Amino acid sequence: MSEAQAAQSAAEVPSGLAALSTEGLNVWYGTSHAIQDVSLTFPERSITAIIGPSGCGKSTLLRCLNRMNDFIPGVRITGRVAYRGEDIYAPDVDPVELRRSIGMIFQKPNPFPKSIYENIAFGLRINGYRGDLLPRVERSLRQAALWDEVRDRLRDSALALSGGQQQRLCIARALAIEPDILLMDEPCSALDPTATARIEDLITELKASYTIVIVTHNMQQAARVSDYTAFMLNGRLIEFGPTERIFTRPADERTEAYITGRFG
Amino acid sequence: MRAPGGPGMRRRRRAAAVALQALALGAVVVGLGVLVVLLFDVLRDGAGTLTWTFLDSFPSRRWQQAGFKAAIFGSVYLLVLVAVISFPLGVGAAVYLEEYARRSAMTRFVEINIANLAAVPSIVYGLLGLGVFVRTLGLGRSLLAGALTMSLLILPVIITAAREAIRAVPASIREGAYALGASRWQVVRHHVLPMALPGILTGTILALSRAIGETAPLIAIGALTYVAFVPESVFDPFTAMPIQIYNWVSRPQQGFHAIAASGILVLLVVMLGFNALAIVLRARMQRRSQW
Ligand SMILES: Nc1ncnc2c1ncn2[C@@H]1O[C@H](COP(=O)(O)OP(=O)(O)OP(=O)(O)O)[C@@H](O)[C@H]1O
Ligand SMILES: [Mg+2]
Numbered sequence: 363m364s365e366a367q368a369a370q371s372a373a374e375v376p377s378g379l380a381a382l383s384t385e386g387l388n389v390w391y392g393t394s395h396a397i398q399d400v401s402l403t404f405p406e407r408s409i410t411a412i413i414g415p416s417g418c419g420k421s422t423l424l425r426c427l428n429r430m431n432d433f434i435p436g437v438r439i440t441g442r443v444a445y446r447g448e449d450i451y452a453p454d455v456d457p458v459e460l461r462r463s464i465g466m467i468f469q470k471p472n473p474f475p476k477s478i479y480e481n482i483a484f485g486l487r488i489n490g491y492r493g494d495l496l497p498r499v500e501r502s503l504r505q506a507a508l509w510d511e512v513r514d515r516l517r518d519s520a521l522a523l524s525g526g527q528q529q530r531l532c533i534a535r536a537l538a539i540e541p542d543i544l545l546m547d548e549p550c551s552a553l554d555p556t557a558t559a560r561i562e563d564l565i566t567e568l569k570a571s572y573t574i575v576i577v578t579h580n581m582q583q584a585a586r587v588s589d590y591t592a593f594m595l596n597g598r599l600i601e602f603g604p605t606e607r608i609f610t611r612p613a614d615e616r617t618e619a620y621i622t623g624r625f626g
Numbered sequence: 627m628r629a630p631g632g633p634g635m636r637r638r639r640r641a642a643a644v645a646l647q648a649l650a651l652g653a654v655v656v657g658l659g660v661l662v663v664l665l666f667d668v669l670r671d672g673a674g675t676l677t678w679t680f681l682d683s684f685p686s687r688r689w690q691q692a693g694f695k696a697a698i699f700g701s702v703y704l705l706v707l708v709a710v711i712s713f714p715l716g717v718g719a720a721v722y723l724e725e726y727a728r729r730s731a732m733t734r735f736v737e738i739n740i741a742n743l744a745a746v747p748s749i750v751y752g753l754l755g756l757g758v759f760v761r762t763l764g765l766g767r768s769l770l771a772g773a774l775t776m777s778l779l780i781l782p783v784i785i786t787a788a789r790e791a792i793r794a795v796p797a798s799i800r801e802g803a804y805a806l807g808a809s810r811w812q813v814v815r816h817h818v819l820p821m822a823l824p825g826i827l828t829g830t831i832l833a834l835s836r837a838i839g840e841t842a843p844l845i846a847i848g849a850l851t852y853v854a855f856v857p858e859s860v861f862d863p864f865t866a867m868p869i870q871i872y873n874w875v876s877r878p879q880q881g882f883h884a885i886a887a888s889g890i891l892v893l894l895v896v897m898l899g900f901n902a903l904a905i906v907l908r909a910r911m912q913r914r915s916q917w
Contacts, residue, residue: 428805430804430805433800433801433804435729458807458808458809459807461804461805461806461807462806462807465806466801466805468798468801468805470798472796472798472799472801472802473802474799474802474803474817475799475821484808484816485806485807485808488808488809488812488816489807532802535802535806536805539807
């Protein structure tokens with residue numbers, strides 16, 4: 363991002379309410395420099411879309427935000443990621459605790475090979491909920507708009523659900539433990555238009571209580587659901603600002619080229 | 627122009643498929659056939675002398691009175707002890723190597739050595755057991771020394787099988803659990819182990835089946851062939867079925883050969899029994915842990 367653009371996005375994006383922010387973030391996989399000097403703020407109770415061509419580092423950036431990159435051997439991270447002002451890579455931060463506040467939905471639905479009920483109860487149990495979990499299971503399934511379809515078969519395998527239902531189950535599973543932030547990595551890429559529409563509605567509803575960061579390849583989706591959009595290219599942040607402005611008056615010609623489908 | 631998958635090539639591919647199928651079928655028939663002939667042979671020789679007295683008597687110099695009781699108890703106790711020792715050790719080692727250890731020259735060295743250990747002849751384990759457990763640790767020719775030796779022998783097999791089963795658990799499942807704030811141990815305990823358990827148990831069953839038939843290491847550590855009692859503690863001397871069978875077969879009298887065949891039948895039944903038990907256990911665990 364040029365300095366002028368950085369100043370512009372600083373003016374456009376309310377950084378005072380940042381739930382998450384990165385400052386000079388760099389990520390290397392071995393010797394390949396996957397994220398280069400990315401500084402971004404994710405405002406509270408809003409939806410931020412990350413767009414960019416395949417391989418530009420969207421997933422890598424997302425996985426830095428709740429320390430899911432810790433599991434990848436040979437990864438090196440410099441710079442700062444702050445969750446409500448606290449550096450999440452500080453030595454005294456427990457990544458397990460952190461992930462309870464910053465949940466993640468993956469590109470491919472990944473329900474556990476257990477019952478629908480157990481898929482949700484697992485997160486509740488490991489987070490210390492005791493006693494009757496059914497009301498909480500029901501609540502999160504309702505939030506994810508799945509309850510009516512599964513109420514009679516909570517004890518059946520989650521693997522018997524359709525792809526769209528599985529993804530909503532994964533969302534319900536993440537919501538059950540009441541995180542603060544939801545990171546979504548192309549949550550609809552494995553779904554048909556109907557299932558996608560349901561999940562988009564859901565995401566929009568969730569905005570009232572959650573801060574959401576969503577990676578997507580679908581420009582219409584980014585335009586439809588997000589408040590802010592970040593465009594990345596080759597590991598760099600090219601442009602960041604309110605979605606409406608990015609899609610109508612992009613400041614960088616590469617952003618314009620990408621959103622109009624002229625490359626990538 | 628002929629398409630690459632034209633009729634000629636398709637016919638040839640079909641012929642190859644049929645040939646391969648015939649070959650595979652042949653291999654199965656030969657394998658099973660040999661097994662059936664062997665079983666039939668043993669049955670013919672040993673069924674007649676397989677009596678209750680045979681099962682309930684201790685060894686004797688006269689084959690009419692010689693029995694298999696000490697060997698049966700010895701083998702069953704040995705197998706249970708081996709399972710109790712090697713299963714947690716093997717699974718623990720596999721979990722450590724797969725889920726906790728950092729990839730380093732050291733872990734690679736350990737991995738290569740585990741693979742090599744699986745190929746070491748069993749007599750070498752027997753000599754090791756003799757040196758370490760019988761002599762240095764002063765366990766004598768006890769059941770415990772035998773079980774520890776056998777555990778060493780089958781540990782590499784269990785570790786390798788368990789690692790493969792653990793590695794087959796998809797990364798997406800682990801990530802899903804981590805993303806919910808699960809600790810490493812919670813991921814292992816609630817997801818990795820339950821999903822890997824069928825594979826781990828299959829490997830363990832195979833390893834234990836090998837242990838129950840092993841003779842050489844037990845002879846090396848000096849398990850007795852004449853034991854006229856049932857071991858009462860893990861520090862008692864013992865004998866095992868293959869040792870007793872080996873002893874009987876090497877005698878000149880025809881009668882001992884017959885009871886050796888009966889012994890083989892018992893050995894087979896016990897082995898199949900253990901396998902069946904493990905399969906039932908596996909099926910039940912699978913059901914319970916999944917839902
Ligand atoms: N585990 C890894 N080890 C090594 N390199 C990796 C790893 N994960 C990603 N990379 C590399 O880092 C770069 C960024 O990858 P990343 O997955 O973040 O891209 P992406 O923008 O999410 O792409 P896509 O839209 O295809 O999902 C790519 O060049 C990729 O090859
Ligand atoms: Mg990606």
